[in-house]
Amino acid sequence: MGRLGCTTDGNLNVSKFSEPMxxxxxxxxxxxxxxxxxxxxxxxxxxxxxxxxxxxxxxxxxxxxxxxxxxxxxxxxxxxxxxxxxxxxxxxxxxxxxxxxxxxxxxxxxxxxxxxxxxxxxxxxxxxxxxxxxxxxxxxxxxxxxxxxxxxxxxxxxxxxxxxxxxxxxxxxPTTKRYFDLKYSKKHKLAVKECSDKTEKCPAKKLREDLTKYWMMAHTCSPQFVIGRSxxxxxxxxxxxxxxxxxxxxxxxxxxxxxxxxxxxxxxxxxxxxxxxxxxxxxxxxxxxxxxxxxxxxAINFRCPKKANKACKPQFKVESYWIQMLVEWKEYPLGLQIYRRHGRKLVHNTKNQLLDLCIRMQAGIVLVSKLVRVISIFFVSRFLICGRWCREVKWLLRCNNSVSSKVSVSDSQPNPKLDLSRYVLHLEGEEELVDLMMENNCDATAHWIRMGKKKEPKSLIQLLEKSASSQEFKGVNEFDSDQVPSLDSEEPPNCWALPLVTLTSIAVALPNTDHRLIKQLASGVHEGLMFIRLVENNLNSKKDSMNIRKAAAIVWLGVDLHHKWLDVDLRKMALHGKSPKEILEGLADDAKNRYCNSSELLFEKVCGMISDILGACLTNLQRAISMECHQSTIEEREESVCHAVVLLGKTEKILKILDQQSLSSSGSDHQMACINEWRMLSKQKETPILCFLFRR
Incomplete structure (x- = not known):
């Protein structure tokens, strides 16, 4: 009986009820x-x-x-x-x-x-x-x-x-999101217009200034930051x-x-x-x-700084955005189907009275919150002022101990900064915080760039340095035959990633090649493909090119992880001792190569073409990074700009390397983002080295 929940006398057995507690x-x-x-x-x-x-x-x-x-x-x-x-x-x-x-x-x-x-x-x-x-x-x-x-x-x-x-x-x-969406669209047009002006600055420096403007706009209208400073x-x-x-x-x-x-x-x-x-x-x-x-x-530090005395003054005012939603609800008619006029009037008046009560409660909550902020400022500001005074004394002592006579006037002046006050988005009642938000966040891009530099693609940079002496990335024209598909051709479109994957497969399959060189090449291509994906996703989002890009990603996964190209074991081909010509003929029947007698020469030539293709594609990197700032909703905007700034930190050296290349035959931005159109614009007509690739 006990096992069934009752004792021997028939009462409820509660002895085990507390065991699971x-x-x-x-x-x-x-x-x-x-x-x-x-x-x-x-x-x-x-x-x-x-x-x-x-x-x-x-x-x-x-x-x-x-x-x-x-x-x-x-x-x-x-x-x-x-x-x-x-x-x-x-x-x-x-x-x-x-x-x-x-x-x-x-x-x-x-x-x-x-x-x-x-x-x-x-x-x-x-x-x-x-x-x-x-x-x-x-x-x-x-x-x-x-x-x-x-x-x-x-x-x-x-x-x-x-x-x-x-x-x-x-x-x-909802009210602040609508407001900031409208304000952001206006400021964004202004920023895009200023960023599109041609200057003599290096691409990396100009892009940094552009991203700083986008960051300031995205940051100050971020919904979480708007609530966080309220x-x-x-x-x-x-x-x-x-x-x-x-x-x-x-x-x-x-x-x-x-x-x-x-x-x-x-x-x-x-x-x-x-x-x-x-x-x-x-x-x-x-x-x-x-x-x-x-x-x-x-928030207290924002509201009680040293320079903005107006921000320290208590402002017991309920701005319109606090009650805008309730006012709109009050103006909207109810969707109830009430046929008698007296009933409709009663329901409408009741609704208005309830919303009036809610408006008064909302105003009361806002005023109490502002009172709490004022009380907090009153007590905490003393510590802030004391802390500032200690920092200033420490700075003055440090300056007095230094040899000021040897410091030139130009060195003692602070570095000029961008005036970003126009790009600070703020609400009603936050006018005094514009300068503070600008000063506290204008150096944020430098922080993100430093974070990006810690993750620089070193193997990719070494690979791109091989194309520094190349003439207009001639390897882009050499990887395939001269029969480039026209724009109205029924041939499937090409992409930047696919020739890189195939050329790397050839390099991996070559016999008598230093394993360290192959590993370094694969690492550089792997890093480069991440940025190529960024370029193609942002600048070439045609549906007909999506499949070929997916195919390139699948093929690269096999090459990178298993040294296989379409289920062909590349390392086995290298170990079988075949000549480079036999390997190329094995990969494609119509292989024609004038460097098929030496693995080392062929490996160097393939690496050069890979470097040229990477360099040609990454000339679009500056625009692709900028596009990261333009394709997001208000909830994701700040994170997108942060990602763009980190990308700039990662690729700053790459942009400097590519800036050394002068392109005499350049088309529109759209044409430069597509590999087929890039090749069509080129005037070079040299015989291809590896015409077996991508011949359809």
Whole structure:
């Protein structure tokens, strides 16, 4: 009978009901740890990339995180499990603080959501928060939670405030996105016009200046940065910090002032797992508070700088974009089919009264957020001024110790910087922040370029240096016969990648060739194909060329990983000791080559053609990198520009190498991006070296 759930006397057997509880505690700790890792990844990502408003990349409001949060707060919503020990009661409190941390941490993520997705996520979070508050209130009434009632009351208040702030910020997202889309399109046209002007600057330097302009526009209108510098986000950071301080106060009092509490004796059904939950959630609160605290501090630093006194003045004004969405809802008629005029009038008036109440509540939240920001500035500005004064004194002492007489006037002057104030996109009420956002972010491109330079394609650079002495990349014309398909030909189009893959296959198959040279060549081609893919995706997106590019990628995968070209083992061909001519004839029946008597000469010739094809294709690299800035939505725009700047850092040496090549026969930008049209424009009519390639 006991195995069926009843005792021998017929009563319900409850002896085993609590056995799984420690495992449930482990489950709760695992969910908390998962959230902690994601929030830590966001903090690390923001720090590494100098994004001190800490955008949400790994931890944002979505179905997955909401499910993890629901699991992580299981202890705070458990109504009837006894929690007598100090760590049990602290674990109840840590779950509530964890909710506050999650809301404060994930606030910028709402800027990247579509309207429907944002509504669903906030409603789901609201249900979760209200459920937690109601359950905690029930436990305070029943005595399950019998200490820290002041801390619980304060944390529940912060949970409601943070939920209201999150909802208030969400109401501005559609309005600010529309506004910035229109403003960005106008500024973008201006930037494109200025960037297209011909100058005598080297391509790398000009491209850097162009990308700096695009970066400033994309960065200042990034939805996450717009929310991150708002008054509501500043206030959420302050409240999130208060919740973490509340948990710290409770933990310190418990450990260092135990006489101030009367804890019960006994053991919880969760047993030792509550220790694990408390430790995990405390770590999650500490890690999750980093981003909100830095957003709060950065916003205060923006609003109270040394140079902009106007920004320090409190501005208790509710700008139009805060209530624009509610005003629009008020103006829209309801879609209800009510035939009687009196009924329609009643519904319309009721709707207007509710929206008027929402508008007043929204204005109140904004004003309270601005008041929190002013109070924060009042206290924190003293430390900022002191820190600036210490830095200035240190700089003056360093200047006095240096031999100033030997420093010329030109050396002492700062390097001139671009005036990017025209490209700073801002909202109403942020006029005083234009110079600050420009000064704090104008050097960001230099940081991305340095990151790109750490990942320079060294093998590709060495390979391209072989084409530096070539005349207009003549290898582009030599890799195939002179029968180049015309534009209206039914022949399938060619692409830059396919001849590179085939030529590399030939080089790998050649016997008596130094293995290190083959490895270096393959590495250079592998690096070059990544940039060729960038060029072809951005500048030659014709559907009829997609299949040939996919085929080239598949063929290269076999060559790179398995030394196979269309299931032909290239290394076996090299080991069989065949002559170069036999290998070429094996790859194609119509091979004709005047260098078929020497593997070394042929290898050098093939490498030269590979280098010329790479160089010819990468002359389009400057435009391809610029195109990265023009093909993205407002949510992805900043990341696209960052990627473009990193690409510039990777390819700066390549652009300098290619800048040494003078092209006497150049066509339009579209023609230079296509290998067939490049060859058609060329006037060279030399006999091809390897006419067996791509003959159809």
């Amino acid at each position: 420690p495992w449930i505690g482990i489950y709760v700790a695992a969910a908390s740890a998962a959230c902690s890792i994601a929030m830590a990844a966001d903090a690390l990502h923001g720090f590494r990339n100098r994004k001190f408003w800490y955008p949400c990349k790994f931890f944002s409001l979505n179905a997955t995180t909401l499910t993890l949060i629901a699991v992580a707060i299981k202890l705070s919503v458990d109504l009837n499990t006894s929690m007598p020990r100090p760590q049990d009661q602290l674990a109840k409190l840590s779950s509530g603080v964890f909710i506050c941390t999650v809301m404060g941490n994930s606030m910028p993520s709402i800027g990247t959501m579509e309207n429907k997705e944002m509504l669903m996520n906030i409603v789901a979070l609201g249900i979760l928060v209200i459920t937690a508050i109601v359950n905690v209130c029930i436990q305070l009434g029943t005595g399950v939670i019998y200490v820290f009632w002041k801390e619980h009351a304060f944390v529940m208040f912060l949970m409601l405030v943070l939920l209201a702030i999150l909802s208030s910020s969400a109401l501005t997202v 008054a509501t986000c500043t206030a959420s950071g302050a409240f999130c910090l208060l919740s973490a301080v509340t948990l710290a106060e409770a933990i310190l009092r418990t450990n260092f002032m135990p006489w101030s509490f009367n804890f019960c004796s006994g053991d919880s059904d969760y047993k030792w797992s509550t220790h694990l939950v408390l430790i995990t959630q405390t770590i999650a609160v500490v890690v999750g508070t980093i981003a909100p605290a830095f957003r709060w501090f950065t």
